[in-house]
Amino acid sequence: MKIIVLKFGGTSVGTIKRINNISKIIVSYLKKRFKVIVVTSAMSGATNKLIKKSKQISDKFNDSEYDVLVSSGEQISCSLIAAKLSHLGYKSKSYLGWQVPIITDNAHKSAKIISIGKKVLINYLRQDGVPIVAGFQGISLDGRITTLGRGASDYTAIMISKYFKAKKCIIYTDVEGVMTTDPRIYRKAKKIKEISYEEMLEMSSLGSKVMQSNSVQDARLSRVNIDVRSSLIKSKGTLIKKKKNVRQNNVIRGISSTTNDAKVTLVGVKDKPGVAASIFEPLSTNNINVDMVVQNISPNKVDTDVTFTVKKDDLNKTKKLTKNNKRIKFRKLLIDDKVSKVSIIGVGMITTPGVTYRMFKALSKKNINILVISTSEIKISVLVSRTKLRKAVSALHKEFKLD
Numbered sequence: 098m099k100i101i102v103l104k105f106g107g108t109s110v111g112t113i114k115r116i117n118n119i120s121k122i123i124v125s126y127l128k129k130r131f132k133v134i135v136v137t138s139a140m141s142g143a144t145n146k147l148i149k150k151s152k153q154i155s156d157k158f159n160d161s162e163y164d165v166l167v168s169s170g171e172q173i174s175c176s177l178i179a180a181k182l183s184h185l186g187y188k189s190k191s192y193l194g195w196q197v198p199i200i201t202d203n204a205h206k207s208a209k210i211i212s213i214g215k216k217v218l219i220n221y222l223r224q225d226g227v228p229i230v231a232g233f234q235g236i237s238l239d240g241r242i243t244t245l246g247r248g249a250s251d252y253t254a255i256m257i258s259k260y261f262k263a264k265k266c267i268i269y270t271d272v273e274g275v276m277t278t279d280p281r282i283y284r285k286a287k288k289i290k291e292i293s294y295e296e297m298l299e300m301s302s303l304g305s306k307v308m309q310s311n312s313v314q315d316a317r318l319s320r321v322n323i324d325v326r327s328s329l330i331k332s333k334g335t336l337i338k339k340k341k342n343v344r345q346n347n348v349i350r351g352i353s354s355t356t357n358d359a360k361v362t363l364v365g366v367k368d369k370p371g372v373a374a375s376i377f378e379p380l381s382t383n384n385i386n387v388d389m390v391v392q393n394i395s396p397n398k399v400d401t402d403v404t405f406t407v408k409k410d411d412l413n414k415t416k417k418l419t420k421n422n423k424r425i426k427f428r429k430l431l432i433d434d435k436v437s438k439v440s441i442i443g444v445g446m447i448t449t450p451g452v453t454y455r456m457f458k459a460l461s462k463k464n465i466n467i468l469v470i471s472t473s474e475i476k477i478s479v480l481v482s483r484t485k486l487r488k489a490v491s492a493l494h495k496e497f498k499l500d
């Protein structure tokens with residue numbers, strides 16, 4: 098069976114007009130003789146409205162009831178799509194998570210899929226039916242409705258693709274695909290044709306909001322090829338696939354940036370073993386994620402400065418915890434939340450020398466001061482002043498020939 102999974106996000110099913118429009122997309126695949134499984138998100142805004150209602154009832158709204166409530170958005174959209182296809186003369190039926198069934202663990206609000214039954218849908222596909230599966234929901238081992246976490250209808254689509262060995266999983270969204278950088282920051286951003294899971298993971302965890310990093314990770318582990326594209330305009334999207342299958346071989350695939358980081362510097366901490374551990378211990382026990390870290394070399398071997406970044410939301414807590422930390426002494430605590438992290442990403446840098454140099458050189462030519470640096474195998478990040486964000490992105494975009 099030539100199965101394809103088509104997943105439609107909230108904006109793609111946001112109005113009746115849009116549902117009419119995506120029905121045409123579904124039909125086009127039926128005409129190409131694909132067996133189509135549709136996975137849908139709720140109409141845009143629907144889930145947020147439901148969550149608001151739960152908050153109006155109680156700030157301690159029961160998790161299991163929360164899942165029954167917020168999963169209902171998908172129940173509406175899947176029935177509308179199925180009914181539209183029937184209206185057009187195609188055989189189509191909606192399937193809620195429990196009807197497939199999509200079995201999950203008992204972790205309400207962010208359940209993980211344990212298994213997906215194949216019989217029901219395969220039977221229906223054999224009869225030339227088009228199943229429209231409600232994304233984002235499942236049924237727990239205890240027989241209760243679960244949801245898979247915000248934005249997790251992608252996760253449903255990827256797991257369905259895996260279980261049904263789909264040829265492809267197309268994620269229809271409101272953007273044209275993954276861009277080399279945020280077009281609002283740099284106008285000449287281009288659509289990336291092909292990208293590896295690893296690069297995509299970095300792009301999404303660093304602030305490109307096309308897909309959630311969890312879902313990309315799931316796709317990587319299940320080896321599902323993903324195609325992200327727009328349901329609103331007709332154009333080729335971005336293919337996300339295995340490293341070795343990615344053609345287009347730029348050293349750097351994309352540039353991402355953040356605006357929600359803050360820099361913390363402890364001036365004059367003792368330069369002796371155990372100090373760094375003492376600084377970060379209370380942050381770790383309080384679930385504060387420390388991202389970039391530098392420790393200056395101390396010329397006198399007595400004291401030194403330690404700089405690190407945390408998310409802006411965690412800044413106040415970090416300040417308090419650090420000030421109250423009895424195990425360390427420092428002269429001053431400096432805070433800067435007007436910073437941005439700019440990262441270049443590309444598997445090509447593993448085998449290409451000189452990338453770091455080119456990055457720093459391009460920034461220095463524009464007189465941009467680098468505050469903190471961190472690297473991984475496929476990524477180099479620098480922290481710069483927020484006012485230099487646009488300049489930095491455009492300089493790097495040009496330097497690595499992404500224009």
Ligand code: ASP
Binds near residue numbers: 170
């Ligand atoms: N409707 C759910 C949400 O808004 C799932 C999704 O859209 O992927 O979080």
Ligand code: MG
Binds near residue numbers: 106107138248
């Ligand atoms: Mg959504």
